[in-house]
Amino acid sequence: MMYDVCIIGAGVVGCAVARELSRYEVSACVIERCEDVCCGTSKANSAIIHAGYDAPAGSLMARLNVRGNERMEELSRELDFPFRRNGSLVVCLDAGEMPALQALYERGLANNVKGLRLLSGEEALLMEPHLQEGLAGALYAPTGGIICPFLLTIALAENAVVNGVEFRFNTKVNSIGRAGDHYLTETENGAVESRCVVNAAGVYADVFHNMVSEDKIHITPRKGEYCLLDRSEGTHVRHTIFMMPGRLGKGVLVSPTVHGNLIVGPTAADIGDKEGVNTTREGLEEVAARAALTVKDLPLAQVITSFAGLRAHEDGHAFIIGEPKDAEGFVDAAGIESPGLSSAPAIGEMVADIVRGRLHLHKKTDFRAQRTGILNPARLEMAERNELICREPAYGKIICRCEGVTEGEIVDAIRRPLGARSLDGIKRRTRAGMGRCQAGFCSPRVMEILSRELSLPVEEITKAGGASAIVTGRTKGGHVLESSRMGDNL
């Protein structure tokens, strides 16, 4: 079949484009090499919604950042994902750098960032007592926010599916080429024909762009390493604390997350490997050392996990959005590094608008803008919660004790559109396994639920698709006899 649009990549940008396009009468499909949405750059970043003072005044990046930030509240209500404007502080440690902070403030004004304020060191310390004393001043941006990148991406994707977009997972694109008046995308699972292609391939966006255009671009994977701290430390700071931005980005930040943890990172190291998401000793040590420059008494003994993500850094540090001159109908969303997550809703609008113009699309009359997320029973009153458990006993069974996730939520995560198929899929949708024991207790139970719900043998349950099976087979005894278990009947 011939699609109107084929979107390469189911990260936050691909899913935002898919959701915006699904407002129109359009046939669209998203092609993703991994087993789920949000498996690349979108999953491993600071989880921050930037206010928008960083990008050069008048740049596309600045405009999309501010627009994305503005849209986030409404979007979080429409699509039911957590978002909180906790405000951010850029901390200036050295009085000599105050002019640079002033410049940042002025750039913010030029970018139309609302509510910016320059604070003295004392004012900043009053707001955030764990800042290092002796700071020279700070830039306060009340519109800065925090978000869950998984839940944002999943929400966008689910809503796109409900509005008719197809998703194909485990489908790696090998090549893209012109075929007369349309594009032919060759994948590992056959070819896909489409009138337009949207290139939202993250660190691989240069590869696909360069297949169709002579105007070459180059993207460098820029690694960022992070530490995530236990929820017991989630209020060590209440705002997102940035240091003064430098050549390689915005430096190491310390921030609460919407789930109540504390996140510290990232480093910034340009690497050659587009798959190089390993952490390093040096990187993790650097995170700790640099975070301590702005925030004191960081409880790093409470780190529960560390991870690395790759930013898709384009040589000119610019968002490349639009059609190359020599490739009509091929729409890039390339070079989407920070503030890419913040800008994603606006990038979705912009790309969808380009495609609409190209294909002369019309709005649907039956577009469904609302999406309901996975019910969190902990938010219910006791009586409501008991009604729910009475109806659905699975909501009375806690599977993940650290995060208090019930079987009901896990089953919902599997059964909904684009449902979870792996431990990571469950973790990103429900937080089961995201807590302080890092899935030590719940993983056997979650594997069992996945196996039951998907009618798959436990040996085929994976951590994150592909060859990431959790167990390699049966023990010598095979099945453990039920009667040998210490049950209630003993």
Place this chain on the structure above:
Amino acid sequence: MRAYDIVIVGGGPAGLAAAVAAKKAGAGDILILERDREMGGILNQCIHNGFGLHTFQEELTGPEYAGRFLAMARQLGIPCEIDTMVLEIGSDKVVTAMNHKKGMFRIRAGAVILAMGCRERARGALQIPGYRPAGIFSAGTAQRLVNMEGYMPGREVVILGSGDIGLIMARRMTLEGAKVKVVAERLPYCGGLQRNVVQCLEDYGIPLKLCHTVVDIRGRERLEGVTLARVDESGRPIPGTEEDYACDTLLLSVGLIPENELSRSMGVEMDRITAGPVVNESLETNIPGVFACGNVLHVHDLVDYVSEEAARAGENAARFVRGLLPECEGAVSVVAGRGVRYCVPGRIDITRMAERLPVRFRVDRIYKEALLTVRCDGKLVLHKRKKMIKPGEMEEILLPREKCLAQSGLRSIVIAVEEG
């Protein structure tokens, strides 16, 4: 609101022994709340033998040991709610819990016994660099998969950490046909019991590399290998000592952490070293009528000691609800002196202490030809010579009441390694 004399949080060895002892000591209504789908706690997955040598003078498996206590609890008619998660305990001892049959419910407890056990330290806490593929398990999770679910976590195994579960799993995986290539321990001594080193590693020719740690993890989907390196005295890897091991499984046995989230949220005072509650001679926390025992209090090596300690907690809880536990009158602190990491209990009300009170502690490194001393306000009241003492093996002294009473105005009791 339904009221119970004693609510016990956790149906593992500590909770069961506490319940049995409390009932025998005359407590009325007792309820055990267990979050897992079977009673017995972690013992259910410990199918090896060696349990019960002190308690029953027999060598039992974990499930058999738990079975003995469960049978006693049943015989005494003590009710247990399985699949039940305690969500909150108020400082007024109102317990909020939930299961799929009753939904969320609140009960009032005359006394609470905290017996939630512990969890394993995960990779993240160690900050081991590398990729994050499938195939990395805490040793206890692997033990559950093998012994209770019947699945193999992998075939070629490296184990980091020499805690007892790691040692036991080295043998278990070997018996299941896996190749255990090495056990690496960052410290210069083994974290587990010596008998497990002999019976689980040496008997199977599995090398134990002390002063080694994992410095890299390879493999994007499934684990493909790890790199070990020797560490210096400060625990930092020494460049040039790296060795690669191909493996599809990495088991971590790198420490246990008491699960005290409930204790903290109800306002129980915690000890920084044990990560468990600070308790007095009656195993009572700073909240009167709230007791703690087993691995939630401090991590034990032997379940027999858990049962013994839990029985004391149960008896004291029974005395508390029967009005027989005198109010605590000022406490003497038990201080960890030279070479000692912590002592449990951390304080003693001499008027309430038993004739001979067990005080348990761990040392901070290996000492040979050691002299252990107990001093009451500086005066030596007890000493013990030991050929060797190790952090991996819990030490115990029995503190005589009369010696404490003899010292008028006693303020502190210091336990120390004075020689060695």
